[in-house]
Amino acid sequence: MNDPRKPMFWRDSRMPYVELRVVGDGRKVCYAPHSHSQWSLGAIVEGNSTFVYRDNQYKVSAGTLVIMNPEWIHACNPIDNQPWGYLMLYIDTNWLTNLRYEIGLLDTPCWQDISTAILSSPEWYAGYCRVAECLLRTDSELLEKQTVVVEYLTALMFELADQEVVSQPKPPDNLQVLAAYLKEHAIEEVSLDTLCEISGYSPGHLIRTFKHYFGFTPHAYLINYRIQRGQHELKQGIPIAETAFNTGFADQPHFQRTFKKLLAATPKQYRQSLLNQQIDTTGGE
Structure with missing residues (x-):
């Protein structure tokens, strides 16, 4: 049996554009500020934690989704040794860019940051958990896994497209x-x-x-x-x-x-x- 205190990662070489991290007991899981090259989407499945995202800080709890743009600094840590569990999807930025472009949400196949940091909708949370469950099931076929990932992210990208576009200062x-x-x-x-x-x-x-x-x-x-x-x-x-x-x-x-x-x-x-x-x-x- 897997030790819930240890972080675990799901990957499939046939789907190199997606990776899933599973933490069942995150009380000892503490991060220093860091960033990823991928676009990241996390689900808090148990307890509470503090989500630091650039200059903002949020208290997030079970049922909440957190969203991180590629290369944006963040850290998510437990509160006062309280129970805390989460799932984290890492989506290849180029793959997601092409998905958004092909469904008409981007004028050019160039990455555009998403302004939303927190999503509290039970519908999107439940959908996320269904995607994770499908990826982790040993009896799920490849086509099924590919389908649920594309369907969920396509719908989510449309949902987030109505948000104000983030405009970050460009470095000299x-x-x-x-x-x-x-x-x-x-x-x-x-x-x-x-x-x-x-x-x-x-x-x-x-x-x-x-x-x-x-x-x-x-x-x-x-x-x-x-x-x-x-x-x-x-x-x-x-x-x-x-x-x-x-x-x-x-x-x-x-x-x-x-x-x-x-x-x-x-x-x-x-x-x-x-x-x-x-x-x-x-x-x-």
């Missing part, structure tokens, strides 16, 4: 160049002097301005990106030690500590998918 060109530099040199040791030379800013001004536009300091941005790369490699089956080296960490223990700090799961837990396991998604006994 020099900061966009700097962010690209950090990604390109992610496995190297990067100095603040070099970043100042590239951006033309003083150290203090650079850190403040970069954080204003990206939500991270340059160093935190670099670490977050390394962990994103680490997730990708682990999903490909690359050994943990090799992934640590490939993503620029000094050693495997450093990679493991950082991975768990940001994602509240160890690299080993993340590698283990739930393709052939069945889990109760109701949050009950």
Whole structure:
């Protein structure tokens, strides 16, 4: 039987655009602020938690959906050691962009952020749980899983399309160049002097301005990106030690500590998918 205190992940190589995380007892699951390259949709199935999303903070409880745009900083943590369980869908951004474009919600196949952060509708929550249950059932056929995912997300995208479009301030060109530099040199040791030379800013001004536009300091941005790369490699089956080296960490223990700090799961837990396991998604006994 699965230990409900340990985070678990469902993946299927035939559906690379969707990943599901299951946490049955999240009282010991604590996140540092982080972001994902995917669009994320979570369901609180038990208890209460605090959802920090950019500059806002929400108290969310069972029956609530939380929505996270790609690369938006967030953290969701339990309140006073109260019971807390959740499901989290990670949807590939390019795949979801194409879905929204093909159904006529985007004029061009370019990602557009969604303004809604919280969805409290029982209907959408129940639909979410049905999707998760289908993905986790061992007797669900591939076509059934693909269908429920596309049907639910298509309907949800139409529901959210009436919301006001989010307009975020675009970083200056020099900061966009700097962010690209950090990604390109992610496995190297990067100095603040070099970043100042590239951006033309003083150290203090650079850190403040970069954080204003990206939500991270340059160093935190670099670490977050390394962990994103680490997730990708682990999903490909690359050994943990090799992934640590490939993503620029000094050693495997450093990679493991950082991975768990940001994602509240160890690299080993993340590698283990739930393709052939069945889990109760109701949050009950």
